[in-house]
Amino acid sequence: MRSTPEHRLSRRGLLAGGAVTAVGALAACAPDRAAPAAAPAARPVADGSAAEEFHGPHQAGVATLPQAHAVFLGLDLRPGTDREAVVRLMRLLTDDARRLTAGRPALADLETELAALPARLTVTFGFGPGLFTAVKADDLRPGSVAVLPSFKIDKLEEHWSGGDLLVQICADDGLALAHALRVIVKDARAFATVRWTQRGFRRSPHTQPAGMTQRNLMGQLDGTVNPRPGSPEFDKAVWVSEGPSWLRGGTTLVLRRIRMELETWDAVDRSGREFSVGRRLDDGAPLTGRAEHDEPDFGRTDPSGLPVISEFAHIRRARVPDPSMRMLRRPYNYDEGVNAEGKSDSGLLFASYQADIARQYIPVQRKLAELDLLNEWTTPIGSAVFAIPPGCGPTGWIGETLLG
Amino acid sequence: MRSTPEHRLSRRGLLAGGAVTAVGALAACAPDRAAPAAAPAARPVADGSAAEEFHGPHQAGVATLPQAHAVFLGLDLRPGTDREAVVRLMRLLTDDARRLTAGRPALADLETELAALPARLTVTFGFGPGLFTAVKADDLRPGSVAVLPSFKIDKLEEHWSGGDLLVQICADDGLALAHALRVIVKDARAFATVRWTQRGFRRSPHTQPAGMTQRNLMGQLDGTVNPRPGSPEFDKAVWVSEGPSWLRGGTTLVLRRIRMELETWDAVDRSGREFSVGRRLDDGAPLTGRAEHDEPDFGRTDPSGLPVISEFAHIRRARVPDPSMRMLRRPYNYDEGVNAEGKSDSGLLFASYQADIARQYIPVQRKLAELDLLNEWTTPIGSAVFAIPPGCGPTGWIGETLLG
Numbered sequence: 001m002r003s004t005p006e007h008r009l010s011r012r013g014l015l016a017g018g019a020v021t022a023v024g025a026l027a028a029c030a031p032d033r034a035a036p037a038a039a040p041a042a043r044p045v046a047d048g049s050a051a052e053e054f055h056g057p058h059q060a061g062v063a064t065l066p067q068a069h070a071v072f073l074g075l076d077l078r079p080g081t082d083r084e085a086v087v088r089l090m091r092l093l094t095d096d097a098r099r100l101t102a103g104r105p106a107l108a109d110l111e112t113e114l115a116a117l118p119a120r121l122t123v124t125f126g127f128g129p130g131l132f133t134a135v136k137a138d139d140l141r142p143g144s145v146a147v148l149p150s151f152k153i154d155k156l157e158e159h160w161s162g163g164d165l166l167v168q169i170c171a172d173d174g175l176a177l178a179h180a181l182r183v184i185v186k187d188a189r190a191f192a193t194v195r196w197t198q199r200g201f202r203r204s205p206h207t208q209p210a211g212m213t214q215r216n217l218m219g220q221l222d223g224t225v226n227p228r229p230g231s232p233e234f235d236k237a238v239w240v241s242e243g244p245s246w247l248r249g250g251t252t253l254v255l256r257r258i259r260m261e262l263e264t265w266d267a268v269d270r271s272g273r274e275f276s277v278g279r280r281l282d283d284g285a286p287l288t289g290r291a292e293h294d295e296p297d298f299g300r301t302d303p304s305g306l307p308v309i310s311e312f313a314h315i316r317r318a319r320v321p322d323p324s325m326r327m328l329r330r331p332y333n334y335d336e337g338v339n340a341e342g343k344s345d346s347g348l349l350f351a352s353y354q355a356d357i358a359r360q361y362i363p364v365q366r367k368l369a370e371l372d373l374l375n376e377w378t379t380p381i382g383s384a385v386f387a388i389p390p391g392c393g394p395t396g397w398i399g400e401t402l403l404g
Numbered sequence: 405m406r407s408t409p410e411h412r413l414s415r416r417g418l419l420a421g422g423a424v425t426a427v428g429a430l431a432a433c434a435p436d437r438a439a440p441a442a443a444p445a446a447r448p449v450a451d452g453s454a455a456e457e458f459h460g461p462h463q464a465g466v467a468t469l470p471q472a473h474a475v476f477l478g479l480d481l482r483p484g485t486d487r488e489a490v491v492r493l494m495r496l497l498t499d500d501a502r503r504l505t506a507g508r509p510a511l512a513d514l515e516t517e518l519a520a521l522p523a524r525l526t527v528t529f530g531f532g533p534g535l536f537t538a539v540k541a542d543d544l545r546p547g548s549v550a551v552l553p554s555f556k557i558d559k560l561e562e563h564w565s566g567g568d569l570l571v572q573i574c575a576d577d578g579l580a581l582a583h584a585l586r587v588i589v590k591d592a593r594a595f596a597t598v599r600w601t602q603r604g605f606r607r608s609p610h611t612q613p614a615g616m617t618q619r620n621l622m623g624q625l626d627g628t629v630n631p632r633p634g635s636p637e638f639d640k641a642v643w644v645s646e647g648p649s650w651l652r653g654g655t656t657l658v659l660r661r662i663r664m665e666l667e668t669w670d671a672v673d674r675s676g677r678e679f680s681v682g683r684r685l686d687d688g689a690p691l692t693g694r695a696e697h698d699e700p701d702f703g704r705t706d707p708s709g710l711p712v713i714s715e716f717a718h719i720r721r722a723r724v725p726d727p728s729m730r731m732l733r734r735p736y737n738y739d740e741g742v743n744a745e746g747k748s749d750s751g752l753l754f755a756s757y758q759a760d761i762a763r764q765y766i767p768v769q770r771k772l773a774e775l776d777l778l779n780e781w782t783t784p785i786g787s788a789v790f791a792i793p794p795g796c797g798p799t800g801w802i803g804e805t806l807l808g
Contacts, residue, residue, distance in 0.1 A: 173472075201582075207523050208452050282517060344589070346582070
């Protein structure tokens with residue numbers, strides 16, 4: 001395998017890693033106030049030859065340091081695609097993913113050279129409710145892998161919602177992503193039709209040091225309270241450890257397409273924006289604190305007796321005190337066409353991974369849908385839910401614990 | 405200015421540059437046969453804080469090492485937008501570009517933090533035929549900055565063609581690009597409507613070493629015979645040095661949206677693909693040579709007396725023997741939606757910059773349109789032409805040589 005730890009360290013990474021002492025002296029150049037650059041800059045940064053390990057107890061693409069580009073592909077199984085066909089499909093797509101993520105062409109791949117630089121490509125599979133029905137395994141579907149309850153803020157569009165099979169493809173390079181997408185779509189064609197493709201982007205580890213919180217298109221830091229991969233809280237929050245045994249080591253994904261009303265957001269000044277979120281825009285500190293990761297003081301009031309962090313501020317409504325009950329948010333921005341009058345079609349591909357949608361996602365979403373100042377400028381227009389099976393070994397395939 | 409040479413060298417770049425001796429030992433890891441990694445890897449690679457100089461005799465975004473992302477924005481001036489209004493518009497947009505490319509927010513920019521990491525952002529302006537009419541300067545329009553003659557391979561779509569004003573925005577980061585686009589569109593809104601936005605991507609200098617030829621979505625190396633920035637041939641080929649004096653130091657852009665018929669391309673085997681292009685797919689060597697940059701031997705015949713490089717092969721048809729008559733190609737891939745049956749909307753944003761469209765672009769395009777085996781799998785669906793004015797100084801604005 002190319003994806004040994006040695007190979008994952010790129011040339012550039014090795015060089016940077018070997019010169020950590022120089023970083024401190026240069027960190028003062030960092031232009032973003034929210035960017036304490038010293039520590040993260042010492043991490044190796046991958047070049048195009050870097051590969052993420054495909055095999056393991058969990059699928060890659062969840063705990064993986066988020067790549068710059070993503071495409072979420074929603075497929076519908078063709079009528080008559082039964083259990084045996086789904087097994088063939090998953091064996092085929094697993095083989096594609098195993099090869100492509102390691103920088104090797106897929107079988108019968110004619111553009112073999114496009115596979116050579118995977119740029120941390122990951123390919124992650126998820127099963128929607130319809131797949132369980134098709135393979136006659138509805139009894140093995142976790143109850144919350146189902147259409148979400150409707151929230152009053154939703155304006156869901158059918159063509160951005162649902163889907164039997166998810167393929168989430170992420171990479172630090174657009175060409176690697178496009179090639180992988182094309183291979184997967186081609187090999188799935190006999191079994192499934194394309195329901196939607198949703199493309200997104202975020203700052204890559206090349207643009208800002210790994211581990212720094214990302215900004216979304218509204219300019220907000222997004223993901224401050226994420227559980228940290230590798231911590232016990234992360235494992236408990238993200239990986240399934242109870243319920244149907246086939247899903248242990250897996251997770252569940254809620255994918256929401258959230259349109260941002262950037263035109264009206266423009267009419268809000270900075271203090272209005274900070275009031276809505278409950279954090280300062282520049283460094284992401286809670287309005288009661290001094291640094292991004294300070295604990296918000298929800299009890300503090302201003303001289304007039306009103307809470308400093310509003311009852312309706314996003315961080316108060318989204319608050320989950322127990323870290324092991326938080327969801328992992330791994331969102332991507334989207335920015336599609338601009339209409340003649342300059343109105344953009346922009347927003348967030350909100351992607352949250354959690355062990356249990358019913359216990360972790362839905363209560364938070366209920367609170368947000370009820371009252372969250374940000375609802376004024378955000379509209380959910382797509383929604384889909386998938387079980388993300390555990391990973392597999394070098395001779396296995398994704399889905400074998402359910403279908404094998 | 406932040407864009408001094410010192411600042412352009414990133415932390416990571418400085419580290420890599422200081423450790424050149426380590427590169428040779430590691431170069432053997434390079435997975436792509438066409439990638440002799442040793443020399444280019446020693447070049448500094450920019451992180452998100454890197455800025456491209458906005459000021460100078462030429463606009464940035466032409467000779468600039470191509471960034472990973474691009475959006476080409478085509479604007480139509482609103483009826484009644486006269487010379488005075490165009491001057492106001494160009495002053496305004498120049499100010500935006502000057503600030504954003506240096507990592508500073510635009511005036512009245514509410515998402516100031518999104519400007520902080522420009523990631524080599526460039527903003528390049530171009531004037532289409534309609535702008536000259538609007539400012540009553542048709543006599544100063546170079547003759548070939550006009551609708552191109554129609555080629556028999558064209559299937560042009562109006563909504564991908566034409567435009568009075570081009571804004572080409574490129575960056576190594578999607579968020580920097582999206583923010584700059586939004587600022588520009590917003591500030592242009594009173595003067596112009598959006599005719600089209602065309603988004604593209606290519607491998608960034610992080611994915612493969614700078615200076616290596618790019619592959620397109622058909623898997624071909626694309627741009628082997630480009631003139632080399634900094635060479636006398638480049639200056640002669642790209643920058644205008646005769647004709648209307650206002651355009652000296654500028655150039656002209658032909659932007660063609662070329663759809664790739666990837667479905668039928670899939671039916672062609674590798675030898676068929678190599679025959680069509682006249683180069684080997686793996687390393688880009690001409691079929692008569694051993695390495696990418698070897699001169700093709702168009703006279704060589706095979707034992708049966710047929711030319712080794714076909715009369716209809718792309719490299720023969722596109723051949724321009726005089727380097728100073730070549731155009732600079734700076735193309736981007738596009739990959740939009742996938743339909744239900746898995747057919748992708750993919751292709752190339754062909755962007756060529758040349759001193760003289762009539763002498764450099766049109767003769768080559770005529771030869772290609774007549775007979776080029778690649779025409780079978782490529783269809784021009786959009787076409788636009790712009791004069792790219794020269795650059796400006798710190799107190800100047802783009803277009804001042806025409807409108808000032």
